[in-house]
Structure formats: structure tokens, C-alpha cells
Amino acid sequence: MFKNQSIQEIQEIILEGVETLWLTLNNGLGLDHAQSYSAIKPYLDQALDNPLLMASGALLLFGLPYYLYKIRKINQEVEELHEKSIGQMDFDDDTLESSEELSEGGFDDEDDAHPLFPESATTPIEDEDTDLSVLQQLEESDDDDNAMDDLQDIVDSMESEESDAHKNSESESEAAMGHIMEMAEPSANETEDDEKPIPTEEEELDPVLKALLDESLLENEQSEAEPPLDSGDLDDLQDQAILDLQAEMEESINALQNQINQNGTEKSHLDKAPENDSDPDFGEGKSEESNSDLTDMMEEAFNWETTEDSEALEDPESQAQAEEIRKLQQEMEDSINEITGQISEPIDYNSVSLPDTSLDDFDDDDFDEIVTSPETTAEENTEVETEKHEENITQIKPDNYSLEEELTLPEDLEQFRKSAQQEVTDPQEQENEDTLSPSLEEELTLADFDDLDSETVEEEAPAIPSREETVLDEVAPLEPEPEPEPEPEPEPEPEPAFTAVSEEPSLVEEELIREESPVEEDQATTEPMLKTVVEQTVSRKVDRLVDRLTQFQGQIDNIKNLDPGTQKALNTTDFLKGLNYKKAEVKSQDIKPALSDTEYIDLLESFIFLEDQNKK
Amino acid sequence: MSTLTSTAKIIAVGGGKGGIGKSIVSVNLAVGMALAGHNVVLVDTDFGASNLHALLGINNPKCGFQDFFALGEVSPEKLLLDTGIDNLKFVSGAGDNPGSANISQDCINIVIDFIKNLQADVIVLDMGPGTNFNVIDFFNMSSQGIVLSTPEMTSVMKTFSFIRASLFRSINQQFAGNPELQKMVDHSNPMQADMETYTVSLLKEKLAEIAPDKVADVDLAVKNFTPNLIINRARNRRDIHVGDNLIRLVRKYLNVQVKYLGYIIESDRVRDSVDEMVPFLIKDPQSKPSENIQRIIGSLTQTDLHLVKQDGNIFVSKQVRLGSGWNV
Numbered sequence: 001m002f003k004n005q006s007i008q009e010i011q012e013i014i015l016e017g018v019e020t021l022w023l024t025l026n027n028g029l030g031l032d033h034a035q036s037y038s039a040i041k042p043y044l045d046q047a048l049d050n051p052l053l054m055a056s057g058a059l060l061l062f063g064l065p066y067y068l069y070k071i072r073k074i075n076q077e078v079e080e081l082h083e084k085s086i087g088q089m090d091f092d093d094d095t096l097e098s099s100e101e102l103s104e105g106g107f108d109d110e111d112d113a114h115p116l117f118p119e120s121a122t123t124p125i126e127d128e129d130t131d132l133s134v135l136q137q138l139e140e141s142d143d144d145d146n147a148m149d150d151l152q153d154i155v156d157s158m159e160s161e162e163s164d165a166h167k168n169s170e171s172e173s174e175a176a177m178g179h180i181m182e183m184a185e186p187s188a189n190e191t192e193d194d195e196k197p198i199p200t201e202e203e204e205l206d207p208v209l210k211a212l213l214d215e216s217l218l219e220n221e222q223s224e225a226e227p228p229l230d231s232g233d234l235d236d237l238q239d240q241a242i243l244d245l246q247a248e249m250e251e252s253i254n255a256l257q258n259q260i261n262q263n264g265t266e267k268s269h270l271d272k273a274p275e276n277d278s279d280p281d282f283g284e285g286k287s288e289e290s291n292s293d294l295t296d297m298m299e300e301a302f303n304w305e306t307t308e309d310s311e312a313l314e315d316p317e318s319q320a321q322a323e324e325i326r327k328l329q330q331e332m333e334d335s336i337n338e339i340t341g342q343i344s345e346p347i348d349y350n351s352v353s354l355p356d357t358s359l360d361d362f363d364d365d366d367f368d369e370i371v372t373s374p375e376t377t378a379e380e381n382t383e384v385e386t387e388k389h390e391e392n393i394t395q396i397k398p399d400n401y402s403l404e405e406e407l408t409l410p411e412d413l414e415q416f417r418k419s420a421q422q423e424v425t426d427p428q429e430q431e432n433e434d435t436l437s438p439s440l441e442e443e444l445t446l447a448d449f450d451d452l453d454s455e456t457v458e459e460e461a462p463a464i465p466s467r468e469e470t471v472l473d474e475v476a477p478l479e480p481e482p483e484p485e486p487e488p489e490p491e492p493e494p495e496p497a498f499t500a501v502s503e504e505p506s507l508v509e510e511e512l513i514r515e516e517s518p519v520e521e522d523q524a525t526t527e528p529m530l531k532t533v534v535e536q537t538v539s540r541k542v543d544r545l546v547d548r549l550t551q552f553q554g555q556i557d558n559i560k561n562l563d564p565g566t567q568k569a570l571n572t573t574d575f576l577k578g579l580n581y582k583k584a585e586v587k588s589q590d591i592k593p594a595l596s597d598t599e600y601i602d603l604l605e606s607f608i609f610l611e612d613q614n615k616k
Numbered sequence: 617m618s619t620l621t622s623t624a625k626i627i628a629v630g631g632g633k634g635g636i637g638k639s640i641v642s643v644n645l646a647v648g649m650a651l652a653g654h655n656v657v658l659v660d661t662d663f664g665a666s667n668l669h670a671l672l673g674i675n676n677p678k679c680g681f682q683d684f685f686a687l688g689e690v691s692p693e694k695l696l697l698d699t700g701i702d703n704l705k706f707v708s709g710a711g712d713n714p715g716s717a718n719i720s721q722d723c724i725n726i727v728i729d730f731i732k733n734l735q736a737d738v739i740v741l742d743m744g745p746g747t748n749f750n751v752i753d754f755f756n757m758s759s760q761g762i763v764l765s766t767p768e769m770t771s772v773m774k775t776f777s778f779i780r781a782s783l784f785r786s787i788n789q790q791f792a793g794n795p796e797l798q799k800m801v802d803h804s805n806p807m808q809a810d811m812e813t814y815t816v817s818l819l820k821e822k823l824a825e826i827a828p829d830k831v832a833d834v835d836l837a838v839k840n841f842t843p844n845l846i847i848n849r850a851r852n853r854r855d856i857h858v859g860d861n862l863i864r865l866v867r868k869y870l871n872v873q874v875k876y877l878g879y880i881i882e883s884d885r886v887r888d889s890v891d892e893m894v895p896f897l898i899k900d901p902q903s904k905p906s907e908n909i910q911r912i913i914g915s916l917t918q919t920d921l922h923l924v925k926q927d928g929n930i931f932v933s934k935q936v937r938l939g940s941g942w943n944v
Binding site: 597600601603604605607608609 | 777
């Protein structure tokens with residue numbers, strides 16, 4: 001009985017919900033068919049009474065759309081796979097005859113007339129009879145062991161297609177490969193672990209195919225001269241920044257490895273072949289070598305410690321170089337991960353710049369009033385006055401200044417890279433930079449960086465945040481666009497405005513470009529650290545200022561929150577007497593200005609003549 | 617007292633209170649009349665604080681009344697200074713002599729003789745503040761005395777006192793040779809003055825008891841005493857109406873008929889003209905204060921005067937009213 005009652009209650013609730021939904025739809029859509037619910041209500045009652053009908057109804061409601069969606073998605077993926085496979089076949093010499101047959105019209109017109117999805121049904125080559133290899137490939141794709149091989153085949157076919165059709169620029173390929181590596185990293189890790197559940201076909205294909213599709217998107221984005229920066233879409237910027245960073249890293253690593261290989265490590269050349277496959281430059285025609293193992297390639301991209309360098313490098317000199325490279329790679333990876341984490345963090349420079357805008361609105365007088373509150377001592381006042389400029393530096397000017405100052409050009413990167421490749425960095429110096437304290441940047445002055453060039457990594461890395469503070473300390477108060485920076489290279493980027501709106505994307509841009517530069521170990525390690533130092537300094541000063549403001553506001557609130565009696569007492573004479581005011585005795589007659597002529601003349605008479613005279 | 621050899625009309629601008637604009641009004645009246653074609657001599661009789669030359673833009677007057685007093689004999693032509701304005705001459709009272717405000721009665725008489733012998737159509741006297749004889753004598757020598765007042769109560773009171781003092785000074789001169797009667801109207805010495813005769817009615821009542829034949833002289837003096845009134849710095853109609861009340865008050869206690877010449881409104885243009893040392897009638901003849909001055913001049917000279925400034929030149933239109941007796 002209890003169960004029946006509860007079921008009835010549930011049914012009533014369902015009915016009420018359906019009725020409410022129906023009425024809401026009617027109201028929302030402006031339909032005047034509220035009575036039509038009464039027509040379907042008996043059917044609802046009947047369906048609710050019968051569990052079988054209810055279950056079938058629920059199945060129809062939820063299962064059917066899901067089923068349709070699933071079928072549609074599977075078909076789409078199969079068709080895409082067909083396209084890729086056929087595209088691969090087009091470049092295969094063995095399938096020349098079949099392709100000729102296909103080109104003669106050996107395809108089904110019905111497929112073209114009734115495509116499942118018009119977007120994907122573009123090629124007439126989807127004849128199952130002539131594309132047995134594709135079906136076989138599809139069957140093999142279900143096989144867990146050969147999944148990555150198939151993917152590699154598809155990728156290689158696409159690579160060859162691209163390399164033959166149009167030779168893309170190196171940077172585009174790097175970016176694409178970086179994206180591929182990023183997307184493929186989890187899948188590679190999954191294949192490494194045999195215990196893990198085998199991913200389905202679509203899960204395996206999605207990262208690679210998406211990467212290939214994203215490659216074209218990257219081309220467009222790069223050709224548009226960084227419009228996302230202006231759009232202000234921070235997420236896109238972050239993603240692109242990560243991709244660019246990885247691509248840059250890949251390029252630099254490969255360059256270093258090539259240099260090492262050219263130095264005489266012939267043995268390691270073959271072993272490094274998979275690693276060279278990770279080079280995004282696919283136009284070298286090494287697709288056969290790259291067929292070895294995609295998982296290894298992807299693993300090598302980031303797992304620097306498991307490379308074969310240690311095994312192959314028998315020459316002590318090359319071994320040392322390999323050791324340096326390994327260190328460099330490790331540090332770069334760490335820095336990239338750190339940067340990525342910082343970028344992905346919601347609280348970034350934007351959060352630091354929030355008080356900047358509020359502080360911009362502050363007049364100096366207001367600021368002085370606040371900081372020279374009665375509770376602040378003289379030392380605090382002097383300290384605050386000295387800090388006021390620093391606040392202006394770190395909160396008003398530095399953003400803009402650092403933007404212009406730290407914008408690293410491609411030429412800079414190239415020069416930086418070359419110099420870094422030529423010289424082996426000193427670990428001791430690196431340690432010194434790692435132990436760079438915030439006090440160092442405070443001690444640095446503008447003169448220290450006047451002759452600053454991008455000569456060495458050790459000099460430039462610490463200079464960036466220091467110059468922000470010191471230079472702006474001298475310039476900050478009045479000049480809106482002072483450029484005392486000793487940066488020798490011209491800047492292709494337009495100067496960012498001082499407004500907060502344009503600062504944010506520019507900040508991101510500057511930060512991203514700055515992060516691209518750490519090709520070398522020093523910059524990779526010091527820049528994030530210095531950035532954090534700058535952030536800490538800024539945030540510390542902002543916090544201090546905010547604390548003082550809060551304190552002052554608290555005092556005002558205390559006065560405001562006084563009870564009416566106390567407030568009234570503040571306005572009384574006693575309060576004024578307490579402030580050394582003395583009451584003046586004043587006796588005056590209330591003489592109102594004369595309104596009429598008679599009154600005016602009487603008033604005049606009273607002042608002109610004496611009292612006795614007036615009586616007369 | 618020298619005989620009057622000049623036929624010039626003497627217009628004295630005075631007022632009891634200082635800082636009410638006597639000098640500015642004097643200068644602009646003289647300039648307006650000069651522009652209207654009259655030969656005008658502007659005389660600065662404020663010996664203690666003469667600054668009329670500054671209003672005309674004359675830095676260092678070559679000669680003035682101080683030289684006249686010091687040297688004894690200075691040709692009157694030397695005292696007449698050019699102002700740069702046609703028909704307008706200027707006699708300065710400038711001289712950095714601390715005691716110049718307390719010149720003797722002889723000096724006053726010398727100056728009065730000098731003025732009376734000036735050959736001009738109109739002589740405009742800029743008088744100093746106060747009601748002392750050095751001031752009042754110059755006022756009483758005028759054929760058309762102008763008392764200036766501002767709408768403030770203090771200024772009106774002082775203006776009344778100035779009119780009364782001037783009237784009683786003229787009555788006093790009528791009683792010359794009779795010290796007892798002069799004492800009744802001489803309030804310059806409080807210890808000796810009869811403080812009960814502070815109005816014309818009281819004076820006549822007392823005179824009727826002591827010297828009834830002198831009452832007619834008082835009436836004649838009162839009748840001949842016809843000051844004109846200008847309210848300066850008027851800001852509204854109420855201020856303008858202050859002149860009417862003052863006239864009513866003077867008539868009530870002094871039996872004197874004061875003619876209300878007009879008013880001059882308060883304007884920054886007046887202040888600017890002072891700063892620029894150019895009379896506002898020349899600087900901007902079409903401004904409101906200039907129009908007021910022109911109307912006052914029209915009332916004084918029974919003419920309709922209209923000045924227009926165009927391209928830096930001032931064009932004058934003057935129409936003489938019929939039967940006015942002023943240069944007809």
C-alpha cells in the first residue's frame with residue numbers, strides 16, 4: 001500500500017510537472033492552447049498507470065534521440081576515416097588503376113545524391129568494392145595493438161600529401177606538430193600502459209584528426225597577424241601561447257640535436273631518427289622512417305630522460321653536449337609546465353592590475369590624505385611617500401613599460417638562440433640566477449641597464465623586472481609615454497595604450513612572447529621566477545596600500561557609526577572649546593531690510609539723526 | 617574771492633562716501649561732453665588722493681595743483697594737460713605731498729579762482745570724499761552739482777549728510793557777517809554748533825524767533841541749491857529706487873529738490889576700463905554703463921547723445937532738445 005501511494009504521488013508529481021511545462025511553453029511561445037493539455041492528459045494518465053507504457057515512453061523520449069545521435073556520429077566518423085584512407089590511396093602508386101576507374105565514374109551516384117552528411121560527402125571515391133584496403137584498415141582499427149600504427153599511417157599519408165601539394169612554412173608545421181604532440185601525449189601514455197582500458201576508435205582518432213584540422217586553423221591565425229590579441233579572448237590566447245611555446249621548444253631542441261648529430265655522432269643518428277620525426281618539418285620525405293612508432297615519437301617529445309642519447313653517445317664531448325641538452329630540455333619542460341600553469345590560472349596579471357585602475361583614479365592629494373592619517377607615524381609617512389612612486393611604477397606604468405620593454409622580437413629570439421647554441425652556459429651562473437632574490441631587482445637601477453643588450457642570457461633575464469621598477473621610478477609621475485628604455489631593437493608591435501582594456505591582451509601577448517624566448521636554459525628558468533618575483537612585489541605593495549586604505553576606511557566608518565549623541569556632541573561648543581576655540585560675545589539687533597519706501601526712509605532717519613533728533 | 621570771468625558751466629561730482637565712483641563718473645562725464653563737442657576741462661580737486669590722471673592713462677602729469685601751491689604762480693595754461701581726447705583738458709591734483717589733503721582755505725580760494733577763470737564750456741570737478749569745507753566749497757561753487765551715491769545704506773546716509781552739509785554751508789555763506797546766525801548752521805565745530813538746527817525746518821523755526829528777516833534768505837539758499845543725484849553701481853530696480861527714497865528724504869528734512877539724473881549699472885566693463893586706464897565711454901561706448909552715462913549727459917546738457925564705436929572710431933550723434941537752454 002505504501003509503495004502504491006508513493007507511486008501515485010510520483011505520478012501526480014510527474015503530471016504536475018508536465019502540466020507546468022506545457023503551460024510554460026504556451027506562455028513562452030505565446031500560444032493560446034492551454035486547453036490542449038486536457039486532451040493529452042488522459043493519455044498521460046494511462047501511460048503512467050501502466051509501467052510498461054511508461055517505460056516505453058521514457059525509452060522513446062530519451063533513448064531514441066541518443067540512438068539517433070550515436071548513429072549519426074558513428075557514420076560521420078566512418079566517412080571521415082574513409083576520406084582519409086582514400087586520400088592516402090590517391091598517393092599510392094598501386095592504386096593507380098582503381099583511381100582511374102573511380103575517376104571514370106565508377107562510383108555510386110546515389111551516395112552523392114543522398115549523402116549522409118553533405119559536408120563530408122564530397123569525394124566520389126567512397127566505393128566499398130574498390131576500397132577494400134580501407135575496410136581492412138577499419139577492421140584493423142578495432143584491433144588494439146595496431147591502432148597506433150593505423151594512426152601513424154594516416155598521419156604519414158597526410159604528411160606526404162601536404163608536403164607534395166604545398167610546402168607549408170616551417171613555423172606552421174611546427175605549430176601543427178606541437179599541437180599534435182600535445183594532443184597525442186595522453187594517448188601515447190595510454191598505449192604505454194597496457195592495463196588501461198583500450199580507447200574506442202573515435203577516441204583514438206579524435207586527437208590526431210583534430211590536430212590536423214587545427215593545423216589549417218593555425219595557418220589562418222598566424223596569417224592574421226595575431227588578431228586574437230586584439231579580440232581579447234584570453235582562453236584562445238593561452239591555448240595558442242602554449243602551442244607556440246611548444247613549437248618553439250621543439251624547433252630549438254631539434255636544432256640543437258641536429259647540431260650535435262653533425263658534430264660526429266653518427267651512431268646516434270639512426271637512433272635519433274624517431275626523434276627527428278618529431279621535427280614538425282614534414283617536407284623532408286622521411287615518412288618511412290617516421291612509420292616506426294608514433295608512441296615512441298610522442299614520448300620522446302617530452303620524456304627527455306628516456307632518450308637513447310645516453311646509450312648512443314660514447315664520445316665524451318658529445319656525451320657532455322647531450323648531457324647539457326638533456327638538462328636544457330628538462331628545465332624547459334619544467335618551465336613550460338610552470339608557465340602553462342600560470343597561464344591557466346585565473347589570477348594573473350589581470351588580478352594584479354585590478355587595483356591599478358583604482359589607484360589610477362587616486363589623486364596625489366587623496367593619496368597623501370590617506371597615507372598621512374593620524375595613526376601613521378612620520379616614518380611611515382616618509383616610507384609611504386617613497387612607496388607612492390613605487391606603487392605608481394608597479395601598478396600604473398610598469399604594465400605598459402614592461403610590455404614594450406619585454407616584447408621579444410623574432411630577431412631577438414634568433415640572435416638569442418644562436419648565442420645560446422654557441423656557448424655552453426655556466427651552471428654556476430644559472431644557480432646564481434635561480435637564487436635571485438627580490439632585493440636584487442630593487443637594487444638595480446636604470447644605469448645598470450642602459451647598455452643592456454640581448455648579449456647573454458644571464459644579463460637579460462634579471463634585467464627585465466628590474467628595469468620595470470627602476471626606470472619607471474624615475475619616469476612614472478608625469479610623463480605618460482616616456483621611453484627611456486635602452487632597448488636597441490625596434491618594435492614591430494604597436495605601442496600598447498595605457499588603458500586597462502588594451503593592457504590585458506597586450507600583457508598576455510607580451511608574456512607569451514616572453515615565454516617563447518626561453519630557448520635557452522637560463523631564460524627558461526629565470527624568467528618565470530622573475531615574473532613571480534615581480535608579481536610578489538606588486539602584490540605585496542598593493543596589499544600594503546589596500547591595508548592602509550582599509551584602515552582609513554575603518555576609521556571613517558567608526559566616526560560614521562557613532563551614535564547620534566556622540567555625533568551631536570562633536571558639533572557642540574564643548575567640542576570646539578576642546579580645539580582651542582573661544583566663544584565670541586556678539587550682540588546684534590535683528591534689523592530686517594526695509595521692504596517699503598516708508599520703512600526704508602524710517603530706517604535711514606534712524607541712522608542719520610540722533611535719538612533726540614528723531615523724537616523731534 | 618575773485619570775480620567769475622568764465623561762462624563755463626561747472627559740474628562738481630561729489631558724495632560723502634569714498635569709493636563710490638566719483639572719479640570714474642567725472643572722467644566719463646567729461647569725456648562724453650568733450651565727445652559731444654563741448655570744450656571740457658576736467659579738474660581733480662581730490663587733493664589728498666588724486667588719481668584722476670590714472671583713469672585717463674596719464675602716467676606723470678607734468679604739472680598740477682601741487683606745483684600751483686608750491687610755486688605760487690604757475691600759468692593756468694601750464695596746468696591744462698592734454699588727454700588725447702578732443703576738447704578735453706585735464707588739471708591734475710597729483711603730488712606726493714602728505715599734507716596736500718589739508719591745504720589752507722587760501723589755497724582753496726586760489727584754486728576756486730583758477731577754476732572760475734578757466735575758459736571752457738564745461739568744467740568738471742572731481743571732488744574728494746567727506747564733508748569738509750575743502751570739498752563742500754568746490755561743490756557749492758558749481759552750477760550743477762552732482763551727488764553720487766551707491767545703493768548701500770551707508771552711502772545713502774553719507775550722501776544725505778553731504779547734501780545737508782553743502783546746503784548749510786551755502787546758508788552759512790548767506791549769513792556772512794553774522795556769527796550768531798552762522799553758528800546755527802555751522803556744524804563744522806561741534807563744540808560751537810547748534811545741534812538743534814539739523815533740519816531746514818528747525819533752522820527756519822529758530823530763525824523765525826531770532827532773525828525773522830533771514831528766513832527768506834534761507835529759503836532763497838534752499839531754492840538755489842539744486843543738486844543732482846546719480847546712483848552708481850545699481851544692480852536692480854530696488855537699487856534704482858534708492859535714489860527716489862533719498863530724494864524724498866532730502867525733500868522732507870532739507871526742503872531741497874534733488875534732481876535724479878540717472879543711474880549707472882554695476883558692470884565689469886567699468887572695472888576693466890579702470891584697469892586699462894581708458895574711460896569706458898571710449899573703450900566701449902555701446903555698453904550699458906556707457907549708455908547710462910550718455911543718458912546722464914543728455915539730462916545735464918538737455919541733449920540726446922549717442923555714441924557708436926566702429927572700427928576703432930567713435931561716432932557721435934547729438935540732438936539738442938528744444939528749449940533746453942544748453943548751447944542752443
